[in-house]
Amino acid sequence: MSAATAPAPPRDYRAEFPIFRRSVYLNSCSLGALSTRSRVRVNQFLDLWEERGAAAWYDVWWEALASLRERYGRLIGAPPGTIALHPNISTALTSVAESLDYRLRPRVVVTSLEFPTVPYQWLAKAGQVEVVVVESPDGVSVPLEAIERAVDGRTALVATSHVFFTSGAIQDIRAVAEIAHRNGALVLVDGYQAAGQIPVDVVASDVDFYCAGGLKWLLGGSGVAFLYARADLLGTLAPRATGWFAHREQFRFDPHSLSLHADARRLEAGTPAMLPVYAQLGGLDVVDELGPAEIRRRTMPLVEDLIDQAQWAGLRTKIAAREDERSAIVMLACDDPGGAVRRLAEASIIADARPGHVRLSPYFYNVADDHRAAIERLTRD
Ligand SMILES: Cc1ncc(COP(=O)(O)O)c(C=O)c1O
The missing domain is CATH 3.90.1150.10 (Aspartate Aminotransferase, domain 1)
Structure with missing residues (x-):
């Protein structure tokens, strides 16, 4: 040769x-x-900040945000327009927690193996929401039958992990989604320990929400995360915690009315931290290549x-x-x-x-x- x-x-x-x-x-x-690629990207960001200041927002930084939404989406099989950026999982969860109506369905079902920031979103709503914790018998995983017993017509949401942080066990999220939907509930998956290290397909899994971010297997460091929301749900989601990045005409600076983006940006809030965005784009260069x-x-x-x-x-x-x-x-x-x-x-x-x-x-x-x-x-x- x-x-x-x-x-x-x-x-x-x-x-x-x-x-x-x-x-x-x-x-x-x-x-x-x-990775060296994240360092190169972060240096690019610093160079832009030094050389162009706020002018970098007009094109490259705005494009970097759009590119990150698109690349996160591709990674998990999400259709265009279904990814919102967040600084961490907790704020991503808040935008879901603040979108749901608990009056007829006051329960949120979690398992005892969730990363605690998941139940905390709803424990903070004591009096409005009852958190039902499905116990794991072995600290490794949670039997589907136990989840099935906990979910009923009073359940607004099942919020659970794709991979349990405390055991590494992969949960059958499609089966969990099936249980939730059969009972008229939605399902949110915390995929922080999954996305990157295992293939994810949010459409095939039929989940309603999926969140993950840079910190772990996506090699992006802290300060950047994402929330997927199913396309046909978006119109029904109007979080009671929001910000100007959710406004469809944010540069009109209109203080009188809030008109949300039609796509998942309606679930975003304030100015994103651009340095983590650049670090994440470098990490994704490696993850996407493999x-x-x-x-x-x-x-x-x-x-x-x-x-x-x-x-x-x-x-x-x-x-x-x-x-x-x-x-x-x-x-x-x-x-x-x-x-x-x-x-x-x-x-x-x-x-x-x-x-x-x-x-x-x-x-x-x-x-x-x-x-x-x-x-x-x-x-x-
Ligand atoms: C499964 C899981 N969810 C969420 C988090 C962190 O949440 P946040 O981004 O709000 O700090 C972690 C670990 O840091 C985690 O392992």
Whole structure:
């Protein structure tokens, strides 16, 4: 084969994440590693700010926002016009929580495995909303039958995770949507621990709302998130918490009337933080290049290797029983997880502590030697 036709060498993604020069990074489920591409994009943003000031809003920054909405949408199979940008999941949830009518349906069903900011949105509405918590029997997942028993004609919304942050188990969100819809309720999925590391198709899953963002598997850092809302619901959503970015003619600066965008921007609020937007566009350059299916194909052998190594070393794992329900979060039982994570950090191994567990989260840029180093350090004393 001539040099001209030789295939390009496979890309060395690990080399694009400088943290690996200094550390063993096993904490992507808290914060995805910084890529050189995000740094380049952030520098672009700073250059624009320095050189053009507010004039950058007129074209490039506005286009960056539109591009981010479009790319988030493509990633989760969402039709155009169904993505709203938010600074974090909590504000995305607020725009949903403040759109619903609880008078005839005063209940919101969650599970005991949600990231707490999900139930907090509705616990804050005590007196108006009753939060029904479906308990997990094993701390790993929640039986569909238990969700089925909790949802009824008084349920406004089922709000639950795609991947549980506390076990890495993947939930069958299509089945949850089916239960919710059969009872006339809506379903919101917190996909923060899913989008990027597993393929997501919001249309095939038939969910009404889906949120995720930059912090973890989408490699965008903090300060940028998104909310998908089903196209045919949009006209019914008019959040009681809003801002001028939701106004369809925001530059008329009309203080007398609020006329919302027809598309999902009606669920946005104030001026977005542009630096995180640029960091996220860089992270998405990597995620989109591989695609979530390829990312999962590369990551899952690492996950299974980590589980094998941990069990072989005598550590107890809290993971889904079936391999196809597992994702890139591996919980290792530990009496003193805070101390263990500190000792790992002293050896430049970055992990995370959760009650009773050390949490490790390999991603496509890890290698099996990363796990070996972590397990060896965890079991040394
Ligand atoms: C599943 C899940 N949802 C939400 C969050 C965070 O929510 P917010 O963006 O409001 O801080 C996290 C972790 O940070 C999470 O793991």
